[in-house]
Amino acid sequence: MSWNSAERDPPRGDDPLEHLLFRQHWVISRTQALRHLSPGAIRHRVETGRWQRAHRSVYVAMTGSIGLAQRRWIAILATRGVLAGFSALEALGLKGYPKPYTEILIPFSRRVIALPETAVRRTRCLPVEHALAGSVPPVTTAARALVDAAQWAHDDSEAAAVIAAGFQQRLVAGDEVHTVLARMRGVRREQLIHRAAESAAGGSESVSEIEFLDLCRRNGLPEPSRQVVRRDSAGRKRYRDALFDDYGIHVEIDGSQHMEVRAWAADMRQHNDLAIAGARLLRFTAWQVRHEPADVARQLRAALMAAGWRPGRPGQVA
Numbered sequence: 001m002s003w004n005s006a007e008r009d010p011p012r013g014d015d016p017l018e019h020l021l022f023r024q025h026w027v028i029s030r031t032q033a034l035r036h037l038s039p040g041a042i043r044h045r046v047e048t049g050r051w052q053r054a055h056r057s058v059y060v061a062m063t064g065s066i067g068l069a070q071r072r073w074i075a076i077l078a079t080r081g082v083l084a085g086f087s088a089l090e091a092l093g094l095k096g097y098p099k100p101y102t103e104i105l106i107p108f109s110r111r112v113i114a115l116p117e118t119a120v121r122r123t124r125c126l127p128v129e130h131a132l133a134g135s136v137p138p139v140t141t142a143a144r145a146l147v148d149a150a151q152w153a154h155d156d157s158e159a160a161a162v163i164a165a166g167f168q169q170r171l172v173a174g175d176e177v178h179t180v181l182a183r184m185r186g187v188r189r190e191q192l193i194h195r196a197a198e199s200a201a202g203g204s205e206s207v208s209e210i211e212f213l214d215l216c217r218r219n220g221l222p223e224p225s226r227q228v229v230r231r232d233s234a235g236r237k238r239y240r241d242a243l244f245d246d247y248g249i250h251v252e253i254d255g256s257q258h259m260e261v262r263a264w265a266a267d268m269r270q271h272n273d274l275a276i277a278g279a280r281l282l283r284f285t286a287w288q289v290r291h292e293p294a295d296v297a298r299q300l301r302a303a304l305m306a307a308g309w310r311p312g313r314p315g316q317v318a
Helices: 016-023 039-047 068-079 085-091 142-152 156-168 176-183 190-201 207-218 261-276 286-291 293-306
Strands: 027-029 052-055 058-060 102-107 118-123 225-231 237-244 249-254 280-285
Touching: 016 027, 027 068, 039 058, 052 068, 058 068, 068 102, 068 118, 085 102, 085 142, 085 156, 102 142, 118 142, 142 156, 142 176, 142 190, 156 190, 156 207, 176 190, 190 207, 207 237, 207 249, 207 286, 207 293, 249 286, 249 293, 280 286, 280 293, 286 293
Parallel strands: 102 118, 249 280
Antiparallel strands: 027 058, 052 058, 225 237, 237 249
């Protein structure tokens, strides 16, 4: 786990206390410390400044500033909980969704003292299979972390985006998110999570592609295949964001990366290759898919009907 990677050499001796401190980034609970030291020895280390008291029952066995790794461990040991949501995903390697606080999951009935920079979440459902076995620090599985992150997200857009990112960055695959949801009750944004996970597992690589798929479903349009591989005139692999294969219609959802000159030129070459081959290519920006869905649906419907599709006729299902 990246934030917990030691940037120092491990202890050379066999002192179990030193090895414990190393594993926990020099953070230790009072209960753990008392297995190795007397109460007087602990008090002496605090009074002389060798240890810092981070919480009523947690110490940091070093001087100087407390970093992210220490804050995570302080939250875990003070609450006896597990890293969850965005914090768990960050620990598991997800890129792009850092939070300035630690998210901890604990049983619903457990009482804890508030901690700074910590969001303590409670749950009535945390089965053994939702925790990553043997992990240091304790953390939920990636699938459970995605469900929790999505229901705790700032808004629906962030919720859908983090689900898509979890699949795109290969933290989860297949039905893992659906399996977690099946064990839980009263999940916020449950339907959104279901749809986002289904779309991402089916090949949508970004939140804009998931929104495009939802747009097709809402408007009674055929459901496209996603992230389909095709070869251009030079034999290179090209990926289509969406493909209505029965009608020869390709769709690209353009993000900001398409505005870069070299990417723009490459995109134009791909467009020309498709036109030469007799296919149709529709391009929309992610902004249009989100903020002008009616106009996108109108253009898409017109292209499909020009290619032979009629409302009520089954379309290709990915």
